[in-house]
Amino acid sequence: MKPLRARDIVLGSDTLFDAWLYSMLMDNNLAYSLNPHLIASQEQLGFMVQRENQGLYLPCSDATFALLGEKDRNGQLQKQYNRAWRIICRLIRQSIPDRPTRSRIFQFCRLRFNQYTAQRTLLPSRLVKRMTDLVLKQSFSPLEDPWKERRKNAVRKHQELMQSEAFQKTLDTVSCDLQSRSITCIRQRLNSLEIIRLFCLTVMARDWENHPPNQAQLQETLRKAEDAARDFLPLLSASSKRQCTILYLADGDGSVFFDLMSIQALIHMGHRVVYAVKDEFFFYAPTLDDLSEDPVLEKYLGNAKILRESNISKNALLKELKANDLLIISDGTRERLNLYRVSVTFARAWKESDVIVCHGWRARDIFLNTSSEFTRDIVCFWKNEDAFQIALRKHAANSHKFSERDIKEQAGLIIQSMRNAHKAKRAVIFYSCIIGSLPGQTSQAIELAKTFVEHLRKKLDNVLIINPAEHFIDGMDGDDLMYMWEIVQRSGEIDVWRFQSSADIEQSFALLGRKVPQAWSGKDATFSTGCTKEMHIALDVQKANPEMQIIGPDPKLFFRRGEYGVGKYFDASIKKH
Numbered sequence: 001m002k003p004l005r006a007r008d009i010v011l012g013s014d015t016l017f018d019a020w021l022y023s024m025l026m027d028n029n030l031a032y033s034l035n036p037h038l039i040a041s042q043e044q045l046g047f048m049v050q051r052e053n054q055g056l057y058l059p060c061s062d063a064t065f066a067l068l069g070e071k072d073r074n075g076q077l078q079k080q081y082n083r084a085w086r087i088i089c090r091l092i093r094q095s096i097p098d099r100p101t102r103s104r105i106f107q108f109c110r111l112r113f114n115q116y117t118a119q120r121t122l123l124p125s126r127l128v129k130r131m132t133d134l135v136l137k138q139s140f141s142p143l144e145d146p147w148k149e150r151r152k153n154a155v156r157k158h159q160e161l162m163q164s165e166a167f168q169k170t171l172d173t174v175s176c177d178l179q180s181r182s183i184t185c186i187r188q189r190l191n192s193l194e195i196i197r198l199f200c201l202t203v204m205a206r207d208w209e210n211h212p213p214n215q216a217q218l219q220e221t222l223r224k225a226e227d228a229a230r231d232f233l234p235l236l237s238a239s240s241k242r243q244c245t246i247l248y249l250a251d252g253d254g255s256v257f258f259d260l261m262s263i264q265a266l267i268h269m270g271h272r273v274v275y276a277v278k279d280e281f282f283f284y285a286p287t288l289d290d291l292s293e294d295p296v297l298e299k300y301l302g303n304a305k306i307l308r309e310s311n312i313s314k315n316a317l318l319k320e321l322k323a324n325d326l327l328i329i330s331d332g333t334r335e336r337l338n339l340y341r342v343s344v345t346f347a348r349a350w351k352e353s354d355v356i357v358c359h360g361w362r363a364r365d366i367f368l369n370t371s372s373e374f375t376r377d378i379v380c381f382w383k384n385e386d387a388f389q390i391a392l393r394k395h396a397a398n399s400h401k402f403s404e405r406d407i408k409e410q411a412g413l414i415i416q417s418m419r420n421a422h423k424a425k426r427a428v429i430f431y432s433c434i435i436g437s438l439p440g441q442t443s444q445a446i447e448l449a450k451t452f453v454e455h456l457r458k459k460l461d462n463v464l465i466i467n468p469a470e471h472f473i474d475g476m477d478g479d480d481l482m483y484m485w486e487i488v489q490r491s492g493e494i495d496v497w498r499f500q501s502s503a504d505i506e507q508s509f510a511l512l513g514r515k516v517p518q519a520w521s522g523k524d525a526t527f528s529t530g531c532t533k534e535m536h537i538a539l540d541v542q543k544a545n546p547e548m549q550i551i552g553p554d555p556k557l558f559f560r561r562g563e564y565g566v567g568k569y570f571d572a573s574i575k576k577h
Contacts, residue, residue: 202255430465
């Protein structure tokens with residue numbers, strides 16, 4: 001029997017359901033093993049979704065998951081499919097002026113629509129994505145965006161609304177009693193009111209684009225929004241007492257102008273913001289090109305940095321966050337937010353954020369109407385029957401964020417032990433070894449490293465040997481650990497940097513009284529992407545500290561490896577030339 005919630009999925013108890021589930025993942029192109037270059041690994045997904053003690057994550061609500069597989073063609077799933085079809089019909093009618101071409105594409109899309117929905121396992125959001133691809137690839141060049149001018153026009157209309165006398169007067173009016181309060185309290189209260197009003201304008205943007213409200217309607221709408229957020233205002237006031245990193249997600253309703261107004265208000269409150277937009281065309285959702293090419297938006301970006309790198313490292317992202325109050329990134333997709341398909345940059349931005357801010361019914365569906373839990377607090381606001389709504393979804397109870405400060409403190413403890421060793425006239429040896437490069441062998445790798453280092457400690461006099469296998473910190477993923485170790489490695493406190501050789505591994509098994517298994521035969525540090533990264537660092541450090549000795553395999557043998565696997569303790573791949 002199929003569970004009703006994604007979180008309740010248990011694999012292995014029902015082979016028929018397991019087969020259906022894998023088929024469904026294939027139909028939606030969400031199976032990592034079939035397309036690892038497009039789909040996030042479980043480690044990358046773990047930056048965003050709390051996976052411990054949970055079932056499978058799906059980028060939809062539990063209600064939509066429960067509908068998958070139903071045969072009723074008059075049911076709720078079919079209604080969602082029909083809505084997707086209407087979206088595609090509108091795209092064809094409004095974007096393709098040539099009638100014969102329009103008719104051909106329309107008929108082709110109808111055939112594909114029937115094929116896609118025949119099994120009734122395709123998520124409606126994925127259906128929209130696929131059908132949109134069909135239309136664009138047959139009608140437009142790769143660089144064309146059929147909605148670009150619509151979005152530009154929407155921005156200009158929203159700017160006119162914001163600059164109107166009615167809007168300016170209403171937004172500047174404070175009706176609450178602020179007498180007999182401290183300046184700090186007043187400032188926090190005003191900040192909270194401003195944010196709620198801007199959030200309200202954001203979700204009303206499309207409705208008011210062609211039918212602007214009069215001043216009385218605007219006042220009433222904002223008053224209701226403040227009432228709806230009454231329990232939320234203290235939280236906003238509290239958040240203004242500390243600097244947060246906020247990941248702000250754009251919606252597909254064309255409210256980018258008010259997004260930027262809200263973001264500038266958050267920055268004024270002292271926060272740093274990462275604004276995630278779309279990679280390319282997704283109807284009214286803003287894209288990177290919109291923000292870099294629209295002169296109206298440019299005025300409201302301030303000194304924002306637009307990052308087009310889709311696979312930025314943790315180190316580089318932290319540097320950008322320190323240097324910029326506002327970063328603009330793409331989520332890496334052209335569809336409703338799908339955490340399986342987002343870019344590495346987006347996943348890392350989520351991981352480094354304190355809170356996620358999102359809006360619209362799409363975000364509500366994905367984040368609030370699912371039993372899956374997430375690693376960060378999520379603030380979601382939307383319009384429900386013309387009424388403003390806002391909600392906070394707290395992060396999973398067992399989720400923990402290691403801040404840059406936390407990681408630096410851990411690194412600092414190790415560096416201090418190295419300095420103490422130098423004060424005691426002891427040499428410092430750093431041992432780089434395979435930890436997770438062989439699938440399923442992580443425990444074995446740790447045992448080998450500990451065994452060999454203990455052997456060295458008995459053989460070598462007056463040395464401190466730093467063994468990373470002895471410094472695992474519960475909850476830290478590969479990204480956090482590599483960042484921590486790079487701080488240690490660049491401290492200038494290493495005298496000898498030893499990389500694990502095949503002889504080390506053979507001696508470790510001999511010390512354990514065992515033969516070398518086939519999986520470990522001939523292996524050394526060159527088989528580890530982590531060690532490859534560390535060899536780059538070691539050579540860099542050696543330039544500044546020529547006295548540091550590097551022992552182990554020839555450095556040139558390391559550079560076959562690709563980038564470190566995102567969030568992993570093990571390899572991404574060997575480069576193929």
